Amino acid sequence: MRHSGERSQFDEWLADIDVSRVMWIILFVILGLIIAWGIFTSYYTVQPEGQAVVKRFGKVIAIKDPGLHFKLPFGIDEQEFVPTARVLKQEFGFRTAAQEGTSAVYRKSEEHRDESLMLTGDLKVVDVEWVVQYRVDDPDKYLHRVEQVDKTIRDISEAVMRRIVGNNLGSDVLTIKRVEIALNAKEEIQHLLDSFDMGVRIGTVELQDVNPPDSVKPAFNEVNQAEQEKEQLINEAEKKQNQQIPAARGKAKQVVATAEGYRAERVNGALGETSRFKAILKEYKVAPEVTRRRMYLETLDKVLPSLGKIYIIEPGGQSPIPLLNLDKNNPVQNR
Structure with a gap:
């Protein structure tokens, strides 16, 4: 009997609530969330070390410099950051593991050795470690011309370096032609990247270390x-x-x-x-x-x-x- 009395009181309370008022409250909450979402998606900040490629429904409409910018909200306009002011690099034959103070710590594994072991023109094996430094000149081309840009740069750099080393004597690669090989590699890599229209500019190609294999x-x-x-x-x-x-x-x-x-x-x-x-x-x-x-x-x-x-x-x-x-x-x- 007691439960039935409480049930009746709750039903009376529900009956007293105005259904239309609840609907308006829900509508205002949804509208507030939409407005907040629109406000938070209508601006963006570009960091000082790059530029932002702005796309509307997937089409590039602008490239923005560092600073605060506004755009159409709700995902109509999207921006993608590209580090155009940063010097990017690809390491071959080794990897930078950590930075301790003013000196870097490098590591070299068997996987890295597969990248660096090369055959010279006189059929000698040398271990070549090098670094390719580059910058992004055109953010639009960098994002949309080639898929997997970093892998493409690695493949091109390794192919060019192997060809140049293979056209020289082992003694020359180890001694007098290191600078010449680096300059030739830079020119050929840049030529291939330009043919792909990737929007990438090679800064330097440096031979870090050139040694014979450990066994010899x-x-x-x-x-x-x-x-x-x-x-x-x-x-x-x-x-x-x-x-x-x-x-x-x-x-x-x-x-x-x-x-x-x-x-x-x-x-x-x-x-x-x-x-x-x-x-x-x-x-x-x-x-x-x-x-x-x-x-x-x-x-x-x-x-x-x-x-x-x-x-x-x-x-x-x-x-x-x-x-x-x-x-x-x-x-x-x-x-």
């Missing part, structure tokens, strides 16, 4: 040491060559100059003797007796001083006693 590192180090010793010996030989060849050339020039001087002296002497002989001949034709006597006396004047002391002793006479050393100042006679 000891042998490679021995070969490298032998190459260094070879270069050292070649440098020393070139040094000696650069020292001795100029000295020999200088000595040869000195000998040639001495010979030319001797030749000039002999020629000039011969020409002088010839002129003297012609002059004497001319005088001899004019006065033969006088010229003959003069030549005789001049010859005696040249010959006698070189004979030294001459003693004329009569037969049976005694040897002369030298009282005075009259010829002490004559170097010719003292010989």
